Amino acid sequence: xxxxxxxxxxxxxxxxxxxxxxxxxxxxxxxxxxxxxxxxxxxxxxxxxxxxxxxxxxxxxxxxxxxxxxxxxxxxxxxxxxxxxxxxxxxxxxxxxxxxxxxxxxxxxxxxxxxxxxxxxxxxxxxxxxxxxxxxxxxxxxxxxxxxxxxxxxxxxxxxxxxxxxxxxxxxxxxxxxxxxxxxxxxxxxxxxxxxxxxxxxxxxxxxxxxxxxxxxxxxxxxxxxxxxxxxxxxxxxxxxxxxxxxxxxxxxxxxxxxxxxxxxxxxxxxxxxxxxxxxxxxxxxxxxxxxxxxxxxxxxxxxxxxxxxxxxxxxx
Amino acid sequence: xxxxxxxxxxxxxxxxxxxxxxxxxxxxxxxxxxxxxxxxxxxxxxxxxxxxxxxxxxxxxxxxxxxxxxxxxxxxxxxxxxxxxxxxxxxxxxxxxxxxxxxxxxxxxxxxxxxxxxxxxxxxxxxxxxxxxxxxxxxxxxxxxxxxxxxxxxxxxxxxxxxxxxxxxxxxxxxxxxxxxxxxxxxxxxxxxxxxxxxxxxxxxxxxxxxxxxxxxxxxxxxxxxxxxxxxxxxxxxxxxxxxxxxxxxxxxxxxxxxxxxxxxxxxxxxxxxxxxxxxxxxxxxxxxxxxxxxx
Numbered sequence: 280x281x282x283x284x285x286x287x288x289x290x291x292x293x294x295x296x297x298x299x300x301x302x303x304x305x306x307x308x309x310x311x312x313x314x315x316x317x318x319x320x321x322x323x324x325x326x327x328x329x330x331x332x333x334x335x336x337x338x339x340x341x342x343x344x345x346x347x348x349x350x351x352x353x354x355x356x357x358x359x360x361x362x363x364x365x366x367x368x369x370x371x372x373x374x375x376x377x378x379x380x381x382x383x384x385x386x387x388x389x390x391x392x393x394x395x396x397x398x399x400x401x402x403x404x405x406x407x408x409x410x411x412x413x414x415x416x417x418x419x420x421x422x423x424x425x426x427x428x429x430x431x432x433x434x435x436x437x438x439x440x441x442x443x444x445x446x447x448x449x450x451x452x453x454x455x456x457x458x459x460x461x462x463x464x465x466x467x468x469x470x471x472x473x474x475x476x477x478x479x480x481x482x483x484x485x486x487x488x489x490x491x492x493x494x495x496x497x498x499x500x501x502x503x504x505x506x507x508x509x510x511x512x513x514x515x516x517x518x519x520x521x522x523x524x525x526x527x528x529x530x531x532x533x534x535x536x537x538x539x540x541x542x543x544x545x546x547x548x549x550x551x552x553x554x555x556x557x558x559x560x561x562x563x564x565x566x567x568x569x570x571x572x573x574x575x576x577x578x579x580x581x582x583x584x585x586x587x588x589x590x591x592x593x594x595x596x
Numbered sequence: 597x598x599x600x601x602x603x604x605x606x607x608x609x610x611x612x613x614x615x616x617x618x619x620x621x622x623x624x625x626x627x628x629x630x631x632x633x634x635x636x637x638x639x640x641x642x643x644x645x646x647x648x649x650x651x652x653x654x655x656x657x658x659x660x661x662x663x664x665x666x667x668x669x670x671x672x673x674x675x676x677x678x679x680x681x682x683x684x685x686x687x688x689x690x691x692x693x694x695x696x697x698x699x700x701x702x703x704x705x706x707x708x709x710x711x712x713x714x715x716x717x718x719x720x721x722x723x724x725x726x727x728x729x730x731x732x733x734x735x736x737x738x739x740x741x742x743x744x745x746x747x748x749x750x751x752x753x754x755x756x757x758x759x760x761x762x763x764x765x766x767x768x769x770x771x772x773x774x775x776x777x778x779x780x781x782x783x784x785x786x787x788x789x790x791x792x793x794x795x796x797x798x799x800x801x802x803x804x805x806x807x808x809x810x811x812x813x814x815x816x817x818x819x820x821x822x823x824x825x826x827x828x829x830x831x832x833x834x835x836x837x838x839x840x841x842x843x844x845x846x847x848x849x850x851x852x853x854x855x856x857x858x859x860x861x862x863x864x865x866x867x868x869x870x871x872x873x874x875x876x877x878x879x880x881x882x883x884x885x886x887x888x889x890x891x892x
Binding site for chain 2: 304305307308309311312314315316318319322323324325326327329330333385388389391392393395399400401402403404405406407408409410411412413416417418420421423425426427428431432434435465468469470473474476477497515519522526528529532533549552553556557562565566569570572573576577580581
């Protein structure tokens with residue numbers, strides 16, 4: 280500032296003005312983002328980084344010691360981990376393999392029904408609103424071998440050799456894995472129906488007109504028009520369904536504890552992680568599991584969303 | 597189904613005549629309705645069986661070998677026991693408080709960050725948006741244990757903060773709000789700027805009211821998600837005073853496994869209010885799920 284200048288107040292004014300302009304132009308946006316960004320950094324980014332760090336360190340009384348891939352080696356040589364991963368994948372494949380075809384058939388029927396489809400939709404979606412814990416408590420009794428709803432019904436239908444369901448850890452159609460798959464189908468069907476119904480709305484109606492002109496029967500039209508038209512919906516459901524199946528925890532934990540009783544037949548990957556971290560206090564092994572889990576989910580998501588990500592980033596520019 | 601019997605409509609009522617012109621497909625409609633009703637009964641059967649069993653005092657001692665949908669000795673006995681075992685009012689308060697605050701915070705932070713990314717011009721925008729998007733790819737289970745240790749080191753476990761703070765901001769909400777706010781015409785926002793409105797004022801009085809449907813979707817999804825979460829509350833709270841409904845149910849289910857009637861009465865108390873809320877709001881719930889593809 281020049282000596283003897285009288286323009287001090289005016290300068291301050293212009294400084295304030297410039298600051299106000301800068302705030303309006305740029306700073307205001309940073310102030311909008313500050314708190315959400317802080318929360319994401321502290322509660323999402325930081326713990327994720329720690330999980331990665333912990334997976335390559337060993338906690339010793341002298342402090343953390345670099346361990347390289349030692350914990351991953353322990354993880355991959357653990358039969359319990361492979362059992363949990365195998366369970367998770369098996370349950371996921373069985374669930375999706377039953378639910379997607381079943382939901383497609385039911386959704387097509389709901390779509391064709393002229394009256395009363397709304398209350399039916401509401402009923403089919405009802406279990407989805409019920410927490411997985413409540414569903415598990417209910418189904419623990421539904422599957423009770425002696426007096427449960429399912430075996431009682433089977434018996435009154437004349438079937439005397441009834442399955443043991445949750446008490447039978449073997450890999451069979453009447454075992455624990457079959458039981459939790461039935462549970463998952465019952466609980467998840469409504470969501471799949473709602474998404475497929477939304478997908479059905481996006482199929483152009485002139486395709487059906489064209490099929491009708493060609494003399495296609497309703498079943499043929501369903502096979503040649505509806506199913507191909509639902510392709511994007513199926514891809515979406517496969518992706519979200521796989522990720523949900525991989526993270527399965529609440530219902531299996533309620534039924535079998537973190538060990539997935541009976542005989543670990545119901546232990547999922549997340550339950551293995553839970554047990555390693557909180558029962559064995561083996562945070563490094565839990566962190567290695569978390570990293571493997573992250574990589575599996577990331578691969579599925581990236582394959583699914585590469586188109587979406589591309590569009591999002593382009594839209595920003 | 598009486599529509600097909602109606603006399604031909606005048607040509608001005610186009611939508612109706614189109615349907616009326618279709619060949620009456622009575623048998624098809626009937627078959628579809630029967631199959632769907634059988635399916636719906638299977639969906640409802642476990643609920644009815646649970647309610648019937650929860651109303652039977654004898655169910656705690658011995659269960660009938662043939663399941664009934666009507667209790668042989670209807671009484672609310674099990675409910676009194678369940679309510680005495682579990683501070684159900686407190687659990688409801690906890691759940692409502694935690695779900696309410698996380699949902700309000702999530703909506704606010706998602707929409708204000710979404711507004712900045714949709715309409716703001718500032719250096720580093722792409723980079724910051726990638727940071728937000730990246731959180732979409734981090735499953736909660738991956739960061740669960742370090743997050744628990746972090747919360748514990750801050751001495752926040754066994755407080756409401758532990759149940760609320762980690763869920764206030766997220767990539768999904770920010771992304772969804774950015775997408776919605778992008779569709780608001782720039783002219784509207786520029787006009788408000790010319791009138792001298794501050795960015796926050798524009799956000800609060802112009803942008804937010806225009807986003808009501810998306811906000812409702814986000815709120816419903818967040819409520820379902822937070823209400824049903826059990827993994828995180830199990831980790832960070834060990835005091836009964838802080839249990840959420842779902843968590844209290846999970847722990848009660850473990851301890852009262854033998855008393856079938858009481859266990860099921862507890863489950864009914866935990867889910868009935870949610871089901872009533874769902875039946876009232878079903879249109880919005882189903883629309884939210886269908887439009888976002890997320891079930892909470």
